[in-house]
Amino acid sequence: MRFLHTSDWHLGRSFHGEGLGEAHSAYFDHLVDLARDEQVDAVLVAGDVYDRALPNPRTVELLDDALWRLLDTGARVVVTSGNHDSASRLNFGSRIMEHAGLHIRAAYEGITRPVAVPRRGSDEIAGHVVALPYLEPSVAAGVFGLDEGTHRAVLSEAVARSRAQVPDNGAPVVAMAHAYFAGATTSDSERDISVGGLGQVPTSVVSGFDYAALGHLHGPQTLEEHVRYSGSPVAMSFSEAGHTKGTWLIDVTRGAARGEFIEAPVHRPLATLVGELDDLLAEPALAHAEAAWCQVALTDEIFKYDIDFDKDLQPGDRFSVVMDETWREGERISTGDILAATFITGGKTYTGFRFERAGKPAEYFDITGRPLKKSFLRTPVEFSRLSSNFGARRHPVLG
Numbered sequence: 001m002r003f004l005h006t007s008d009w010h011l012g013r014s015f016h017g018e019g020l021g022e023a024h025s026a027y028f029d030h031l032v033d034l035a036r037d038e039q040v041d042a043v044l045v046a047g048d049v050y051d052r053a054l055p056n057p058r059t060v061e062l063l064d065d066a067l068w069r070l071l072d073t074g075a076r077v078v079v080t081s082g083n084h085d086s087a088s089r090l091n092f093g094s095r096i097m098e099h100a101g102l103h104i105r106a107a108y109e110g111i112t113r114p115v116a117v118p119r120r121g122s123d124e125i126a127g128h129v130v131a132l133p134y135l136e137p138s139v140a141a142g143v144f145g146l147d148e149g150t151h152r153a154v155l156s157e158a159v160a161r162s163r164a165q166v167p168d169n170g171a172p173v174v175a176m177a178h179a180y181f182a183g184a185t186t187s188d189s190e191r192d193i194s195v196g197g198l199g200q201v202p203t204s205v206v207s208g209f210d211y212a213a214l215g216h217l218h219g220p221q222t223l224e225e226h227v228r229y230s231g232s233p234v235a236m237s238f239s240e241a242g243h244t245k246g247t248w249l250i251d252v253t254r255g256a257a258r259g260e261f262i263e264a265p266v267h268r269p270l271a272t273l274v275g276e277l278d279d280l281l282a283e284p285a286l287a288h289a290e291a292a293w294c295q296v297a298l299t300d301e302i303f304k305y306d307i308d309f310d311k312d313l314q315p316g317d318r319f320s321v322v323m324d325e326t327w328r329e330g331e332r333i334s335t336g337d338i339l340a341a342t343f344i345t346g347g348k349t350y351t352g353f354r355f356e357r358a359g360k361p362a363e364y365f366d367i368t369g370r371p372l373k374k375s376f377l378r379t380p381v382e383f384s385r386l387s388s389n390f391g392a393r394r395h396p397v398l399g
Contacts, residue, residue, distance in 0.1 A: 001042065001117055001119075001126035001127030001171070001251075002038065002249075002252075003040050003041055003043065003044055003127075003174070004034060004035060004044065004075075004247050004249060004250070005228065005247065005249075005250055006031065006043065006044070006045055006046070006233060006247045007045060007048065007082075007215030007229070007230045007232070008048045008216065008233075009027075009048065009234075010051040010236060011059045012050055013234075013236055015236060015237075015293065021058070021062065024062060024234060026265050026267050027234060027264050027267075028065075028069070030264055030265050031066075031070065031247065031264075032066075032069045036073040036074075040073075041076065041117050041118070041119060044078050044129065044174070044176055044213045045080070045215075046082075046176045046178055046214060046215030046230065047081060047085065047133070047176075047178030048084045048085060048215060049079060049081070049082070049090065050086075051084055052084065053084070053089070067079075067102060071100060071101050074120055074121070075101075076103065076118070077102050080106065080131050080134070080178060080215070081104075081105075082134045082178045082215055082216060083134045085106065085134070087106040087133060088106070090104060094106070094110070103115045103129075103131065105133050105176075111132060111158050111162050112161055112162060112164075113165070114129060114165055114166050114173075115128065125169065127172040128167070128174070130159070130162040130166065130173060130176065130209070132155070132159070132162065132176055134179070134216075135155060137149045137151055137153070137154050141154055151200070163208075171254070172210040172211070172255075172257075174211045174212070175211070177206060177213075178215040179214070180201065180216055181201050181214060181223055182200045183203065183223050184217050184221055184223060184229060185217070185219055187237060188238070189236040189239065189240060190217060203224055206227060207224060210252050210256070211226045211228075211252045211257040212227040213248075214227065215229070217229050217231065218231050219231045220244065220245070228248055230246075230247060230248050233246070238272055245263070245264045245266070246261050246264045247262050249262050268292065268293055269288070269292040269293075270293050271289040271292040272294070272297075273297070297321070320342050322338070322339045323338045324336030324337050324339065337354060337362070338354060341364075352364040352366060353365055
C-alpha cells in the first residue's frame with residue numbers, strides 16, 4: 001500500500017495574531033499535487049484537523065475544499081480526531097461520507113471498524129488501517145471498563161480491540177494514533193496531554209503494526225523505522241524555527257515499510273535572533289531573515305553596562321529569560337515584559353531582574369540591587385522593516 005502520512009493541520013490557528021489560512025491553502029495545493037503525482041492509495045490525517053472545537057465557517061470551508069480535492073485524486077482519505085478537535089462534530093455524517101471514500105474515525109465505535117483500503121484502480125485490498133482517535137484517558141477508561149486511566153492503558157486496549165477486527169489476508173496493517181510516545185521531542189505549540197509523565201506511551205504499543213502513523217507532536221520524527229510522526233505542515237511557534245515541515249510518503253508491505261519525507265512549501269520562514277541591534281542589522285549572514293517572522297532578543301539592553309559584547313562573548317555562552325506570556329485556549333497569543341534574564345559568559349553569570357516602582361519607569365537590577373540602566377526587548381518583528389546605515393561588523397556568536 002502506498003499512502004501519504006500527515007497530521008496536525010490545526011486549521012484556524014493564528015501565529016501571534018497573523019492568520020495561517022494562506023499557509024494552509026498553499027500546503028493543500030502541494031498535498032493534492034503530491035497525492036496525484038505519486039498515485040497513492042490513501043491519505044492518512046492523524047488528528048488535530050482543527051485547532052479548536054468550534055472552528056469558524058471559513059475554516060470549515062477550507063477543510064471541505066481540501067478533502068474534496070484529495071478525494072478527486074482517486075485516493076481514499078482517512079481522518080482521525082485529535083485532542084484539539086471536537087470528536088462529535090468531526091464525526092458527524094461519517095458513515096455517509098464513507099461511500100465517497102472519506103473515512104472519519106472520531107468516536108469510540110469507530111475503533112472496531114478498521115478501514116480496508118483498495119489498491120488504486122482495483123478491487124484488491126492494498127492494506128488495512130486501524131484508525132484510532134485521540135482517547136481522553138479519564139473517559140476512555142470508563143468506556144473500556146479499565147481500572148487504570150492512563151494514555152498507555154487506554155491506547156493498548158484500543159489497539160487490542162481494533163486489531164481483532166482486521167482480517168488476516170496477508171495485506172499490511174497500518175495504525176493511526178494521536179498521542180505522545182516515549183522518545184519523541186516536543187515543541188512549545190503542542191497542548192500538554194501528560195501529567196507527571198503519565199501521558200507518555202511506549203512505542204511497543206504500536207510496534208506490532210507494519211507502520212504507525214502518529215500525530216500530536218509538531219516536529220517530524222522517526223521513533224522506529226516504521227513508527228513516525230509527520231509533524232505539522234505549518235509552523236505554529238518560534239520553537240519550530242528549526243523544523244523542516246512536510247509529509248511522509250510511505251510504501252508498506254507485510255513486515256516492511258519504506259518512507260520518504262517530502263518537504264512542504266514554506267509560506268513564511270521563522271528566525272530566532274539574539275545579539276546587539278547594530279550587529280543584527282548589519283550582518284550579511286542574516287539576509288535570510290529579511291523575509292521571515294523574527295523573534296529578536298536584544299542582548300545589549302539589559303547587560304550593556306556589564307558586558308562588552310564585542311570582546312567578551314565566547315562559544316558556549318548561554319542566555320535565558322523569564323517573561324510574561326498571554327495564552328488563550330492553549331495558544332500563546334502574545335509575549336510581554338522580560339521579568340528576569342541570565343547571561344553566562346566566560347565562567348561568569350550575570351543576572352537582571354525587572355522592578356517597577358509606582359509612578360516610575362520599570363528598571364532592571366542585579367541580584368545585589370544595583371541598577372542595570374536599560375530595558376530589554378523580545379518580540380516577533382518583521383526583520384525587513386528594520387534598516388541601518390551602520391557598517392558591517394561580524395557578531396562574535398552569530399558569526
